[in-house]
Amino acid sequence: MVIVQKFGGTSVGDLDRIQNVANRVSQTVKAGNKVIVVVSAMSGETNKLVGYTEHFGDNPERAEVDMVLSSGERVTAALLAIALNQMGHKASSMTGRRAGIITDDAHTKARIERIETEAMQAALDEGKILVIAGFQGVNEAGLVTTLGRGGSDLSAVAVAGAVKADLCEIYTDVDGIYTTDPRIEPTAKKLDKISYDEMLELASLGAKVLQNRSVELAKKLNVSLVTRSSFSDAEGTLITKEENIMEKPLVSGIALDRNQARIALEGVVNRPGIASDIFGALATSNVNVDMIIQTSGHDGSTNMDFTVPQNELNDAKAVVESFCQKNEIKDASYNESICKVSIVGVGMKSHTGVAAKAFSTMATENINIQMISTSEIKVSMVIDEKYAELAVRSLHNAYELDK
Amino acid sequence: MVIVQKFGGTSVGDLDRIQNVANRVSQTVKAGNKVIVVVSAMSGETNKLVGYTEHFGDNPERAEVDMVLSSGERVTAALLAIALNQMGHKASSMTGRRAGIITDDAHTKARIERIETEAMQAALDEGKILVIAGFQGVNEAGLVTTLGRGGSDLSAVAVAGAVKADLCEIYTDVDGIYTTDPRIEPTAKKLDKISYDEMLELASLGAKVLQNRSVELAKKLNVSLVTRSSFSDAEGTLITKEENIMEKPLVSGIALDRNQARIALEGVVNRPGIASDIFGALATSNVNVDMIIQTSGHDGSTNMDFTVPQNELNDAKAVVESFCQKNEIKDASYNESICKVSIVGVGMKSHTGVAAKAFSTMATENINIQMISTSEIKVSMVIDEKYAELAVRSLHNAYELDK
Numbered sequence: 001m002v003i004v005q006k007f008g009g010t011s012v013g014d015l016d017r018i019q020n021v022a023n024r025v026s027q028t029v030k031a032g033n034k035v036i037v038v039v040s041a042m043s044g045e046t047n048k049l050v051g052y053t054e055h056f057g058d059n060p061e062r063a064e065v066d067m068v069l070s071s072g073e074r075v076t077a078a079l080l081a082i083a084l085n086q087m088g089h090k091a092s093s094m095t096g097r098r099a100g101i102i103t104d105d106a107h108t109k110a111r112i113e114r115i116e117t118e119a120m121q122a123a124l125d126e127g128k129i130l131v132i133a134g135f136q137g138v139n140e141a142g143l144v145t146t147l148g149r150g151g152s153d154l155s156a157v158a159v160a161g162a163v164k165a166d167l168c169e170i171y172t173d174v175d176g177i178y179t180t181d182p183r184i185e186p187t188a189k190k191l192d193k194i195s196y197d198e199m200l201e202l203a204s205l206g207a208k209v210l211q212n213r214s215v216e217l218a219k220k221l222n223v224s225l226v227t228r229s230s231f232s233d234a235e236g237t238l239i240t241k242e243e244n245i246m247e248k249p250l251v252s253g254i255a256l257d258r259n260q261a262r263i264a265l266e267g268v269v270n271r272p273g274i275a276s277d278i279f280g281a282l283a284t285s286n287v288n289v290d291m292i293i294q295t296s297g298h299d300g301s302t303n304m305d306f307t308v309p310q311n312e313l314n315d316a317k318a319v320v321e322s323f324c325q326k327n328e329i330k331d332a333s334y335n336e337s338i339c340k341v342s343i344v345g346v347g348m349k350s351h352t353g354v355a356a357k358a359f360s361t362m363a364t365e366n367i368n369i370q371m372i373s374t375s376e377i378k379v380s381m382v383i384d385e386k387y388a389e390l391a392v393r394s395l396h397n398a399y400e401l402d403k
Numbered sequence: 404m405v406i407v408q409k410f411g412g413t414s415v416g417d418l419d420r421i422q423n424v425a426n427r428v429s430q431t432v433k434a435g436n437k438v439i440v441v442v443s444a445m446s447g448e449t450n451k452l453v454g455y456t457e458h459f460g461d462n463p464e465r466a467e468v469d470m471v472l473s474s475g476e477r478v479t480a481a482l483l484a485i486a487l488n489q490m491g492h493k494a495s496s497m498t499g500r501r502a503g504i505i506t507d508d509a510h511t512k513a514r515i516e517r518i519e520t521e522a523m524q525a526a527l528d529e530g531k532i533l534v535i536a537g538f539q540g541v542n543e544a545g546l547v548t549t550l551g552r553g554g555s556d557l558s559a560v561a562v563a564g565a566v567k568a569d570l571c572e573i574y575t576d577v578d579g580i581y582t583t584d585p586r587i588e589p590t591a592k593k594l595d596k597i598s599y600d601e602m603l604e605l606a607s608l609g610a611k612v613l614q615n616r617s618v619e620l621a622k623k624l625n626v627s628l629v630t631r632s633s634f635s636d637a638e639g640t641l642i643t644k645e646e647n648i649m650e651k652p653l654v655s656g657i658a659l660d661r662n663q664a665r666i667a668l669e670g671v672v673n674r675p676g677i678a679s680d681i682f683g684a685l686a687t688s689n690v691n692v693d694m695i696i697q698t699s700g701h702d703g704s705t706n707m708d709f710t711v712p713q714n715e716l717n718d719a720k721a722v723v724e725s726f727c728q729k730n731e732i733k734d735a736s737y738n739e740s741i742c743k744v745s746i747v748g749v750g751m752k753s754h755t756g757v758a759a760k761a762f763s764t765m766a767t768e769n770i771n772i773q774m775i776s777t778s779e780i781k782v783s784m785v786i787d788e789k790y791a792e793l794a795v796r797s798l799h800n801a802y803e804l805d806k
Binding site: 015018019022049052053055056061063064065067069071074075077079081082083085086092093095098142239246342 | 418421427452455456458464466467468471474477478480481482483484486489501
């Protein structure tokens with residue numbers, strides 16, 4: 001098999017950990033696989049370098065910032081190659097440039113445009129282990145670019161897609177994706193398999209492991225991902241396309257999102273285009289609106305309820321206040337003491353009653369559901385934040401996720 | 404003027420010092436010059452990285468070592484470019500690759516083969532300040548190489564030669580070349596100008612400032628060098644070709660070399676080829692023989708005296724012992740309590756009596772001269788090490804170098 005193994009900052013956090021990574025790569029190679037390793041900078045290194053670039057004033061030249069930031073991964077990649085060579089393997093490090101990772105010009109948050117695989121393929125054909133510096137590429141002009149937060153995962157997924165690897169393993173300090181946050185529900189179980197779409201909906205459960213950007217890219221490139229721990233031999237969680245999952249569980253996991261705020265507008269004049277006015281303005285201000293509910297009031301006016309991320313609430317407020325003034329809206333209220341609980345599972349598509357069970361579970365616990373939204377594979381409920389843990393635990397129990 | 408300014412590790416040792424460097428570069432630009440800056444890694448950084456590469460075992464893959472080591476200069480270069488941009492200048496950092504510095508394949512001690520100046524020239528024509536990562540280049544295959552100790556100076560000199568710069572300023576924590584070591588003779592004066600050849604002979608005086616490799620390259624490329632301090636505005640010392648120095652001083656400086664050991668062979672059979680035997684064998688063992696004196700003994704045999712660097716004495720001993728056994732030589736003695744004092748000056752070429760004054764000065768101080776060697780611009784004497792400071796001070800005084 002051709003396997004891409006990606007190791008994050010904590011996994012290569014010091015020289016001994018780099019040696020541990022070398023041991024793991026060595027095992028994978030000795031088991032008969034061809035291995036491409038993608039590494040992050042040693043933990044703390046990138047933050048240190050970011051601090052350096054911000055020392056001289058605001059808005060440092062972003063091309064230069066990329067030159068600084070990209071150095072951390074180069075060092076880790078070469079050190080891992082050194083460790084592997086010392087163990088008797090043939091290993092070569094590659095910068096983003098050498099690995100053929102071509103990006104657009106958006107320094108510090110570049111997007112991978114294509115990967116020229118010739119150099120990687122030639123090295124693989126020579127029987128070498130490749131160690132690629134993650135998080136970086138070059139633009140068409142040959143200048144170094146970086147991919148932004150979670151960039152090394154993107155490098156790994158993109159490389160896996162480009163060389164048609166059989167598997168892309170993402171190693172972190174967490175051993176996989178759980179049915180829910182184990183700090184809330186200790187009986188949470190690690191999932192063996194999960195589909196891309198479920199993973200995207202369960203983002204909060206994988207937040208420490210994978211960014212949605214990487215899952216989306218894996219889905220697009222049809223790369224099977226495994227997230228697992230670099231500190232244990234435990235099997236991780238396979239994230240793959242739905243067709244690869246034989247037993248489709250009704251519910252795969254319960255996600256909790258505390259970063260939610262609810263905005264309620266009462267007495268909105270119900271004229272055509274009014275929704276477009278407010279949500280268009282919010283989009284222009286880069287506020288991500290999540291759930292939207294519109295209900296008719298008694299006087300022919302309408303009520304609008306929607307949620308935004310808490311950290312975008314201030315931006316949202318500015319838009320809403322101005323909208324209210326213009327449209328003579330009586331009352332706008334803001335509530336940050338809410339959370340969103342979601343039940344996710346591909347099995348919902350072909351089964352009825354999943355949502356009903358969620359609602360009845362809430363009722364049994366006397367939890368008032370403030371908002372509901374559903375998709376093919378998800379039921380989300382907005383509730384009072386104080387019930388967050390109770391809701392997660394009782395739903396986890398109701399769907400028997402501990403079994 | 405086009406000026407290359409090179410700043411060493413202590414000059415860019417932290418972020419505030421990088422800001423100081425930016426201020427100095429800014430002044431030079433505002434004075435109407437085009438500036439190319441060459442920087443080392445922040446002091447301590449390269450040693451840290453070397454330590455990393457040696458963690459995993461002996462003989463780390465040298466191409467990988469270069470990948471690790473070259474990162475320090477990249478960071479400094481980009482940070483300095485950021486600082487200059489924040490000050491309103493247009494500055495771009497360049498790696499060795501981007502600056503077109505092409506080397507041979509000798510990783511960790513590569514030699515610069517040529518410099519492709521197109522990219523530098525284009526950026527200069529756009530009015531940009533260039534900040535080049537020193538110490539590094541790429542080989543023909545495009546792999547990063549480093550130039551070994553003193554490599555950033557070499558980068559600066561080579562770049563200055565390639566773009567035909569008017570001046571190459573080497574900034575360190577020392578403000579120039581002195582007539583002798585000021586710790587020995589407090590009246591030592593800073594030299595305004597000195598020729599390449601004098602500088603090469605005075606290597607010990609410039610040891611903290613410039614390696615001979617860089618001076619030799621400057622001489623070859625006809626690059627006028629200035630060594631000066633990055634921590635003061637004091638004028639430094641200009642190192643240039645002899646023709647550029649109008650008043651040729653009789654003596655420019657007094658150098659002291661304590662790293663000397665003397666080997667004396669008595670009763671050597673005086674047959675043709677005997678000198679070639681011993682010195683050929685020493686050369687094969689990479690021992691650098693400095694001064695050689697051969698004198699006839701009373702019995703038709705010959706005595707051979709020569710000096711080697713103290714840190715090569717053990718290697719030399721092995722060669723000498725084997726030579727003595729083969730040639731039935733009675734007596735070989737080794738003396739490490741010696742030193743070499745040298746008087747250097749281009750003016751000697753056209754003046755007599757310079758050497759005589761040195762000898763009479765030694766006589767006045769009752770210092771026995773053990774060996775003498777002379778060149779066109781130098782008189783060297785081997786004396787007992789305990790007289791080292793006295794000899795330097797009295798010679799400095801005799802040639803009136805404090806005037």
